[in-house]
Amino acid sequence: MRACLDEAAGLAPPPHEIGFTGGEPFANRDITGMIEDALARGFRVLVLTNAMAPLDHHRARLLGLRAMFPGRLTLRVSLDHYAPARHEEMRGPRSWAPAVEGLLWLARHGFVVAVAGRTASGEPEAVLRSGYARLFAGLGLELDARDPAALVLFPEMTDDDNVPEISESCWAVLHKRPEQMMCASSRMVVKRKGADRLSVVACTLLPYDPRFDLGPSLAAAARRVPLNHRHCANFCVLGGGSCSASRNDGG
Known part of the structure; x- marks a missing residue:
């Protein structure tokens, strides 16, 4: 990956952001090393995560990266719906509480955070954003649910050709x-x-x-x-x- 980052840095113009996705990126034991390699080359980094147990194992290292590269690392946490029951319909039972706890840990420790939701419920975008706004307010999160960068709502992908x-x-x-x-x-x-x-x-x-x-x-x-x-x-x-x-x- 370092060779790929070096090639990216040499492009004209170079990319400004490197993203890590999965699966769950923090299930990769080398993820924080790869994040640091990207940050050290001057890129912004975006990591898509469920903020659950795999992230917990990297908390100390993440705190170090936040201190070394303030404001350049964004973690986008997947909360598929603003209602716990609807989220767990898509993510599985007992998935809501640890995801929210992980999101709050990131916010409390000064990370740049965002949330990714889904439109699977069929609700209009305005209804979804209002629901997430109530959730963020209740959790004490300073996230603007109207901002499409702070709250990304992913459309559904179907197998229908x-x-x-x-x-x-x-x-x-x-x-x-x-x-x-x-x-x-x-x-x-x-x-x-x-x-x-x-x-x-x-x-x-x-x-x-x-x-x-x-x-x-x-x-x-x-x-x-x-x-x-x-x-x-x-x-x-x-x-x-x-x-x-x-x-x-x-x-």
Whole structure:
């Protein structure tokens, strides 16, 4: 990963943000070392986490990183719904309390935090944001639920192939721009089990589809990505989803 970070630092312009996702990133015993490597090169870092037991094992190291790189490390905690019962329908029983405790620990210790929710309940966005606002107020969290960077609401990804194809003419109809999509400015680097090298793929949603494997280097992966996967339509273009730390802001 250090070689990949060195290549990233040499790009013109270099990325400003390195994200870590999973699964649960803190289940990787080397995660804090990788975070430090990214921070030490001047990047901002975003980690997507459930803030549960795996994170607990890294608390002391995280406190050290926060002290060394103040304000440059953001942890986005997954709370799938503002109501505990609805969250546990999606995450499993007894998952709410430890996630909230982990989120509060991060906030109390001065980390930059955000929350990721889901739209699976079918409620309008305004209702969801109001629900999370009440939750944040009750927990004493200084998070603005109206801010799409502080509260990211991810659209659902389905296995239904019956989604519209995204063509050139769609942009004017949807009042969007191609450069707003994650794959216009971001790439995902994966190391698959058993592989002898890293792979650069188009985005975090498509790590396993060989059509979106762009090769072993960031330079080779710097090309256009066709929006011909169902997730391109239902998550990014129509759903308005983005996995970076701020809306329409590639990493």
